[in-house]
Amino acid sequence: MTVEDEVTVEGHDRLGRSVQMRLIGPPDAAALHELYTSASTRSIQRRFFTASRQAAFDYAVREAQSATDAHRCFGAFWAGELIGVVDWERTSEVAAEVGLLVLDPQQHIGVGTLLLRRALTSAFRAGIRTVVAEVLPYNAEMIDVLEHLGLPWRRRRDADCLEIELTLGGQP
Numbered sequence: 001m002t003v004e005d006e007v008t009v010e011g012h013d014r015l016g017r018s019v020q021m022r023l024i025g026p027p028d029a030a031a032l033h034e035l036y037t038s039a040s041t042r043s044i045q046r047r048f049f050t051a052s053r054q055a056a057f058d059y060a061v062r063e064a065q066s067a068t069d070a071h072r073c074f075g076a077f078w079a080g081e082l083i084g085v086v087d088w089e090r091t092s093e094v095a096a097e098v099g100l101l102v103l104d105p106q107q108h109i110g111v112g113t114l115l116l117r118r119a120l121t122s123a124f125r126a127g128i129r130t131v132v133a134e135v136l137p138y139n140a141e142m143i144d145v146l147e148h149l150g151l152p153w154r155r156r157r158d159a160d161c162l163e164i165e166l167t168l169g170g171q172p
């Protein structure tokens with residue numbers, strides 16, 4: 001893992017608030033569980049393609065594992081509280097899948113974009129060159145965030161899911 005990933009990065013949301021982004025690890029397990037407890041069913045369903053909150057709790061256990069070369073998870077903190085989480089998982093030497101969730105009251109103020117940029121920078125440093133997000137076709141918020149990053153992207157549609165592939169040609 002690169003040393004840069006261990007550094008806490010500060011960003012600013014559209015309200016000008018300072019958002020701290022740092023790696024998630026085992027000590028964050030309880031905060032992740034709390035995040036997925038607080039998230040709306042709508043957000044859980046958009047993130048995990050099921051309204052089952054248990055699926056989110058199970059995934060949180062994986063997200064809280066220590067970072068490896070195959071997986072990284074970053075949290076966004078505002079006033080010390082975890083308000084969003086993003087992770088990438090390597091699917092090949094040069095490709096990864098990404099997923100994220102921002103708590104509902106904190107959506108639409110730029111936190112998702114900050115988190116996604118944080119994850120893509122980390123993935124790029126780890127040798128990843130394409131990142132895929134699996135998105136429900138009606139998830140306009142996520143599609144907007146992905147397409148507004150300014151990176152080359154393409155869409156693939158299967159039965160009930162949209163795959164958006166981003167090409168990381170340089171530092172995102």
Ligand SMILES: CC(C)(COP(=O)(O)OP(=O)(O)OC[C@H]1O[C@@H](n2cnc3c(N)ncnc32)[C@H](O)[C@@H]1OP(=O)(O)O)[C@@H](O)C(=O)NCCC(=O)NCCS
Pocket residue numbers: 042043044046047098099100101102103106107108109110111112113114133134135139141142144145148149
């Ligand atoms: C998808 C999700 C992560 C987005 O998070 P967010 O913090 O609301 O995202 P942002 O605020 O950064 O961006 C969203 C908004 O910024 C806009 N935006 C982002 N970058 C922009 C740019 N460069 N120019 C113009 N608009 C931009 C988007 O169009 C969108 O518009 P809005 O003002 O109507 O909200 C959030 O809605 C969420 O957690 N949803 C549930 C989980 C989920 O769907 N996950 C995706 C599956 S992996």
